[in-house]
Amino acid sequence: MKTKITILLLLLCFSTVSFAQSLKPYNLSFPKLANKWDEAMPLGNGMLGVLIWEKNNKLRLSLDRADLWDERKALDISKLNFKWVEEQVHKNNYAAVQKVGDEPYDTSPYPTKLPAAAMEFDIAKLGKVVSNELDIETALNTVKFENGAIFNCYIHAVGAQGYFSFENLKSTAILPALIVHNYSNGLTEKGDNSHAGEGLQKLGYAKGTVTNTANSIRYHQPTYQGHYYEVLVQWKKTANGKIIGSWTISDDKTATLPAISATAKEPTGWATHSKWWKDFWSKSSIVVPDQLIQKQYYLEMYKLGCVARKGAPAITLQAVWTADNGSLPPWKGDFHNDLNTQLSYWPTYTANRLAEGATFTDWLWKIRERNLNYTKQYFGVAGLNVPGVITLNGDPMGGWIQYSFSPTISAWTSQHFYWQWKYSMDDVFLKTRAYPYIHEAATYLENITRLKGGKRTLPLSSSPEFNDNSIKAWFLSWTNYDLSLAKFLFKAAAEVSKANGKVEENKHWLEILNQLPDYETNETGFAIANGLNLTSSHRHMSQYMAIYPLDLLDVNHEKDKTIIDNSLKRIEEIGTRAWCGYSFSWMASLYARAYQADKAVKQLEIFASNFCSPNSFHLNGDQKGGQYSDFTYRPFTLEGNFAFAQGVQELLLQSRNGYIQVFPAVPRSWKDVTFNNLRAEGAFLVSGNKENGVPTKVKVYAEKAGVLRIKLPFKTYVAKDVPAGSVKMGDDGIAEVNLKKQQTIVFENGYE
Numbered sequence: 167m168k169t170k171i172t173i174l175l176l177l178l179c180f181s182t183v184s185f186a187q188s189l190k191p192y193n194l195s196f197p198k199l200a201n202k203w204d205e206a207m208p209l210g211n212g213m214l215g216v217l218i219w220e221k222n223n224k225l226r227l228s229l230d231r232a233d234l235w236d237e238r239k240a241l242d243i244s245k246l247n248f249k250w251v252e253e254q255v256h257k258n259n260y261a262a263v264q265k266v267g268d269e270p271y272d273t274s275p276y277p278t279k280l281p282a283a284a285m286e287f288d289i290a291k292l293g294k295v296v297s298n299e300l301d302i303e304t305a306l307n308t309v310k311f312e313n314g315a316i317f318n319c320y321i322h323a324v325g326a327q328g329y330f331s332f333e334n335l336k337s338t339a340i341l342p343a344l345i346v347h348n349y350s351n352g353l354t355e356k357g358d359n360s361h362a363g364e365g366l367q368k369l370g371y372a373k374g375t376v377t378n379t380a381n382s383i384r385y386h387q388p389t390y391q392g393h394y395y396e397v398l399v400q401w402k403k404t405a406n407g408k409i410i411g412s413w414t415i416s417d418d419k420t421a422t423l424p425a426i427s428a429t430a431k432e433p434t435g436w437a438t439h440s441k442w443w444k445d446f447w448s449k450s451s452i453v454v455p456d457q458l459i460q461k462q463y464y465l466e467m468y469k470l471g472c473v474a475r476k477g478a479p480a481i482t483l484q485a486v487w488t489a490d491n492g493s494l495p496p497w498k499g500d501f502h503n504d505l506n507t508q509l510s511y512w513p514t515y516t517a518n519r520l521a522e523g524a525t526f527t528d529w530l531w532k533i534r535e536r537n538l539n540y541t542k543q544y545f546g547v548a549g550l551n552v553p554g555v556i557t558l559n560g561d562p563m564g565g566w567i568q569y570s571f572s573p574t575i576s577a578w579t580s581q582h583f584y585w586q587w588k589y590s591m592d593d594v595f596l597k598t599r600a601y602p603y604i605h606e607a608a609t610y611l612e613n614i615t616r617l618k619g620g621k622r623t624l625p626l627s628s629s630p631e632f633n634d635n636s637i638k639a640w641f642l643s644w645t646n647y648d649l650s651l652a653k654f655l656f657k658a659a660a661e662v663s664k665a666n667g668k669v670e671e672n673k674h675w676l677e678i679l680n681q682l683p684d685y686e687t688n689e690t691g692f693a694i695a696n697g698l699n700l701t702s703s704h705r706h707m708s709q710y711m712a713i714y715p716l717d718l719l720d721v722n723h724e725k726d727k728t729i730i731d732n733s734l735k736r737i738e739e740i741g742t743r744a745w746c747g748y749s750f751s752w753m754a755s756l757y758a759r760a761y762q763a764d765k766a767v768k769q770l771e772i773f774a775s776n777f778c779s780p781n782s783f784h785l786n787g788d789q790k791g792g793q794y795s796d797f798t799y800r801p802f803t804l805e806g807n808f809a810f811a812q813g814v815q816e817l818l819l820q821s822r823n824g825y826i827q828v829f830p831a832v833p834r835s836w837k838d839v840t841f842n843n844l845r846a847e848g849a850f851l852v853s854g855n856k857e858n859g860v861p862t863k864v865k866v867y868a869e870k871a872g873v874l875r876i877k878l879p880f881k882t883y884v885a886k887d888v889p890a891g892s893v894k895m896g897d898d899g900i901a902e903v904n905l906k907k908q909q910t911i912v913f914e915n916g917y918e
Contacts, residue, residue, distance in 0.1 A: 188303075189302055189303045189464060190303070191461065192302060192460070192464035192468075193299055193300055193303075194299065194300040194302070194465070194780075194781055195298070195300075196297075196299075196780070197296065198220075198294075198295050198298060199218070199219055199225065199295055199298055200219040200220065200780070200781065201219065201220050201221070202219065202358070203219055203221075203228055203489060203490040203491060204489070204779050204781075204785065205219065205783075206218050206228065207298065207307045207781065208469065208472060208487055208781060209307060209319065209320060209321045210321055210472030210485070210487070211321045211322060211323050211325070211475055212232065212472070212473060212474055212475025212476075212486070213232050213233070213475060213477070213479075213486070214229075214230070214231055214321050214326070214327075214328055214414070214486060215229075215321070215472070215473075215486025215487050215488075216228060216319070216328055217230075217487055217490060218307050218309075218319055223288075223290060224286040224287060224288055224289065225286065225317065226284055226286050226490075227319065227328075227330070227413075228284050228487075228490035229281075229282045229285060229328070229397060229413060230281055230282050230486045230487060230488045231282055231395070231415040231416075231417075231486070232482070232485065232486050233417070233478075233479050233558055234279065234280040234281075234282055234395055234417065235277065235278070235279055235280060235557060235558045235559075236275075236276040236278050236369060236389055236390050237276075237277045237561065238277060238390050238391070239277065240270035240273075240274030240276060240277065240563075241267070241270045241271070241562060241563060241564040242266070242270075243540070243544065243562055244543075246263075246266055246267055246544060246571070247543070247544050247545070247546060248544055248545045248546065248571070248573070248625070248626070249546060249625075251263050251267075251567065251571075252625050252626050255626060255640050260636070260637035264635065267564050267567035267570070268564060268567060268635060270564050271555070271563055271564040271565040271570070272565075275363065275364050275368040275369050276369060276390070277498070277500075277557045277563055278363070278494050278498040278499065279482060279488055279495055279498060279499030279500065280389070280395075280488070281347055281366075281489065281490055281495070282347075282395065282415050283344055283346055283347060283385055283387075283397045283415075284344075284347075284490060285330075285342045285343070285344055285399060285413065287317075287332075287341075287342055288340070288343075289311065289340070291338050292311035292312070292315045292338065292340075293311050293312030293313045294311065294312040295310070295311055295312075296310050296311065296312055297309070297310045298310075302464065302465065302468040303443065303444075303447065304320070304439075304440050304443055305320055305321070305439075305468070305471070305472065306318060306319070307319045307320065314336075315332060315333070315335055315336075315338070315340075316332070316333050316334055317330070317331070318330065318331045318333075319331075320439065322435060322438075323438070323439045323442035324438065324439070324442055324475070325438075325439070326414050326416075327412045327413065327414045328412065328413045328414070329410070329411070330342075330401075330411050330413075331408060331409060331411070332408065332409045333406075333409075334407075335408070336407065340409060342383065342399055342401060343383075344383045344385050344397065344399055346374050346376065346385055346387070348365065348366050348367050348492055349366050349371040349373075349374065349387060349389075350367060350370075350372065358491050358800075359799050360489060360491060360496060360799070360801050360802065361496040361497070361799055361800075361801035362489060362493035362494065362801075363493055363494030363495065363496070363497075364493065364494055365492060365494075366492060366493060366494065368494075369390070371387065371388055371389055374386055374387035374388065381400060381401055381402055382398065382399060382400045382401070383397075383398070383399045384396065384398050385397040385398075392418075393418055393419060394417065394418055395415060395416065395417035396416055396417070397413065397415050398413065398414055398415075398416075400412055400413075446471045446519075447467075449518040450517050450518040450519075450841070450842060450843040450844050450845070451840075451841065451843070452814065452815075452818060452840070452841040452842075452844075453838075453839065453841070454817075454818075454839055455835075455837065455838060455839070456770075456771070456836070458774050458775065459767070459770050459774060462770075462774040462778070462782060462810060463810070463811055466513065466782070466807050466808060466810055467513075467811060469804065469807055469808075470513065470519065470522055470808060471522070473485035473486055473804065474514070474519075474521075474522035474523075475522075475525065476528070479525075479529055480501065480507060480525055480528075481510040481511070481526070481804060481808075482501055482507075483496065483497055483499050483502060483506055483803045483804065483805075484496070484802055484803060485804055487783075489802070496802065496803065497801075497803075500555060500556065500557065501555070501556045502554065502555055503552055503553065503554050503555070503556060503575050503578070503579060504554040504555075504569040504570075504575065504578075504630050505630065505706060505748070506803060506804075506805040507526065507579075507805075508578055508582070508715070508805075509748060509751070509752070509805035509806075509808060509809040509812075510526075510808045510809075511523050511526045511808070512715065512755075512808055512811075513808050513809075513811035515585050515586075515589045515821075515845060516812065516815040516816075516819060516844050516845055517811065517815060517844065517845070518843055518844060518845040518851065520586065520589060520590055524586060526582050527583055527586050527599060530552070530582070530583075530603070531599060533552075533556075533559065533560025534550065534560075534603070534606075536559065536560035537551065537553070538550055538606070540553060541610055544562075545610070545613075545614055547610060547613035547614055548609060548610065548613060549607065549608075549610025549611070549612075549613055549614075550576050550603070550607045550610050551573065551574075551575055551576040551607070551610050551611075551614075552576045552579050553570060553571060554569045554570040554571065554575050555570035566631075566635040566639070568628035568630075568635070568639045568640060569628065569631070572628060572648075573611075573625075573626070573627070573648065574611070574647070574648045574651040574652060574655075576610065576655075577607060577611065577651035577654060578651055580603060580604045580607045580608075580654075580655055580658060581654065581658070581715065583599055583600040583603045583604055584604060584658045584662070585847075586599070586600065587600040587662070588821070588848070589845050589847055589848075589849065591848060591849040591869070591870040591872065596662065596665055596666060597666060601662045601663070601665075601666045601668075604655070604658050604659050604662050605662070605663070605671070607655055608655050608656055608658075608659035608678075611652060611655055611656070612656075612678055617681060620681065621681055621682070621683050622652075622678070622682055622683075623643065623644070624644055624652075626640050626641070626642070627640070627641045627642075627643065627644050627647075627648045627649075627695065628641060628645060628647070628648065629641075629646070629647040629648070629695065629706075629708045629709055630647065631704070632645075632694055632698075632704065632706075632708070641695045641698075643695060643696045644683060644686070644696075645694060645708075645709070646685055646686055646694065646695065646709040646710075646711070646712070647708040647709055647711055649682065649683070649686075650685070650711040650712040650716050651711060651716070652682055653679065653682055653718055654711075654716040656675050656679035656682070657718075659671075660672050660676045663675060685712065685729070687729050687732075689732060690732060690733070690736040691729050691732035691733025691735070692709045692710055692729065692733045693709065694708075694709050699736075700736055700740055701740070702740060702744065703740050703742060703743045703744035703745065705744055705745045705748075705749045706749075707749065707752045707753065707756065709733075710733055710756060713730055713756055713759055714752075714755045714758075714759050714816075715755070717822060717823050718823075720822060720823060721759060721760050721761060722898070730759070730760050731760065734757065734760055734762070737753070742794050742795055743794075743795060743796045744795070744796065744797075745795045745797070746777075746786045746787070746795070746797055746806070747773055747776075747777030747784045747785065747786050747787070747806040748784065748786075748803075748805050748806035748809055750769045750770070750772050750773040750777065750794075750806075751769070751770075751773050751806050751807075751809035751810040751812075751813050752809050753766075754766045754769040754770045754773075754810070754813030754814075754816065754817075755809070755813045757769060757831070758813065758816035758817050758830065759816070759831075761830060761831050762831070763831040763832055763833045763834075764833050764835075766813065766816070766817060766831055767817070767833055769813065770810060772794055773806065773810050775790075776788050776789060776790050776793055776794055776795075777789065777795075777806065778807075779800070779802070782807065783802045783804075784802065784803060784804060784806035785799075785800040785801065785802055786801050786803060786806070787799040815844060817831045818830075818839070818841045819841065819846060819852055819854070821847035821848075822877075824875060825875040825877055825900050826846040826848070826850065826852065826875065826876045826877065827876070828852065828854050828861070828864050828877070828878060828879050829856060829861055829879040834859065836856070837859045838857055838858065839854075839855075839856040840855050841854055843867075848868075848870075848872050849870040850866050850872075850905075851866070851867040852864065852865070852867075853865040853866075860915065861878075861880050861915060862915050863912065863914050863915065864876075864879070864912070864913040865910065865911070865912045866910065866911050866913075867908070868905035868906065868909050868910070868911075870907055871904075871905065871906050871907040872904075872905060873902060873903070873904055873905075874901075874902065874903050874904075875900050875901070875902050876900065876902075876913075877899055877901075878913055880913075880915040880917075881916075882915075882916030882917070883901070883913045883914060883915060883916050884914045884915075884916055885903070885912070885913055886911070886913075886914065887909075887910055888903060888909075892904070901913075
């Protein structure tokens, strides 16, 4: 092991924590342990994760590490290139493409995310479980038993260990047993409707070795091509009959997170852990009167704190909670960049969690060189694109290549570099990350498109999952999905170039932007592509990208409003039978952008009540037997959870194209609403109050100097803490004021 683990007396000081418990109503609290892994109590720190549940009458801890991967290549990328695919489409010979680009993903068990191991405790002598609570304020799980025994467990917020303890054991001995996964020969466990992949034994690893001592267990698991990982569990008994222990996971390829050192005389570890979570929760807060939405929101924020941490990989489909069911995780637990990774980071910006959001851009920057090589090899041009289905190290995995090799993925990943800059106004990030990344992506898209008759075309276009993996999934003219992303990318490239002092580049990108055609729209709103309207329920809101998240249309403009309203009406006509949970989350933001507050709230309520496990995990399918969707399976993925959180925030505060709007989509029935320190573009921290049905106050703190353009929730106002006359009201109802760095302005309702 790269890091020697020292058993710390951290759990001894649990009782000394004195939080206000303001988040207690949102804790997960049950009278028993879950009997399914996807209903377990989740803990994590971005790199390490654990699920706490009961299996075969044992208390089970499913252990995971974010960067445990088998990255053997199943796809031979040298046999694929965009021009060849285009030729096969024109020849109507798509089976050849499917064989090379799609079959390896389906037939090979790797590359894939790997589960690590599990720890179990025989709790038969402790009697019934009487309470099982996850305190989200401190990320501590406490289980109490009938005989008075108490189990505690947490993963250190910034350390490389998880900790556990039993107290009040009396004469009962409770020691951990390490359960290793079936990576060698054997039978697959019975399916659990979770869209699990093949059995883990398909990976063909050598059998791992387990070494036991009086107070430790070390598990060494060979994986592939000389790689391995290890799990170490250690424990000790104290004089008062308590058992305390720790566990960690490491491998041969990557360093562990920094360890927290502490001794019995200086138990700083728990203090450091709890301080991290206290700081995390202090970033922002909301209060809404819908308790279902309120609780789900805070559970989403808790999960965000568990899965995003500096130095850890980006959020995969399941992040640090890989399925513990004897099989490969759903969709191999990979990085899906045609929706899943992007939606997972939506709430980080408005929630004022830029550090958590940066884990996505950090990872994208880390794999940039591989992506540059992929772009040159597959697309045959200079610049940057990103595979739609990808490994930890940035290699393409294949799959339905309309999406796994989509020509516009880097346009969507670029939005997160753009947002990191716009919400922080960090000049260093602009110069060293946002500008070069967006510039390279725009350069690629300019190179891959063709100019005909003054308009740019894309050789092959697609819209995620329309016509699945058939040749009909390719379009010979722009889909609105690809076109919206192209419009966003060239617009963003122009903006970052101007902000970086590149005047000629700014003009160039605006010229390229003007060469793009208009959207395909008609009486149904956004079409999928030329000649193809939405005619059946569809789960991916791909053709509506221009509304949200790309913010290219504004319902306040008459032409845009017509397109938006017709699009939403069409979606309602078609229905939700083919939707997954994330569809409802995304739909909430679409409705919020159209100021249709009640409909937005309804989507959030449906998501929270029908598409989540009791522990709040998004299970994709309708868990109430198909009330809203024909999908009733239960594969756990996180993007629906985090898109939900952003849907809530979109009700309260929106960063629109060049201005901020406060309370843009709050239902009239919500009489009392409060939010504090939500972040808006321009590096503004905004707080708002609505009391007894009336917006009363908006406070804005300028982290950086800049022009605040804000649409207030009241017609007349009193501006405080700024000189008289400094606020100008435009004809469009947007107030404008210059703010200095660290200046605060308060707007109070003038009660006209």
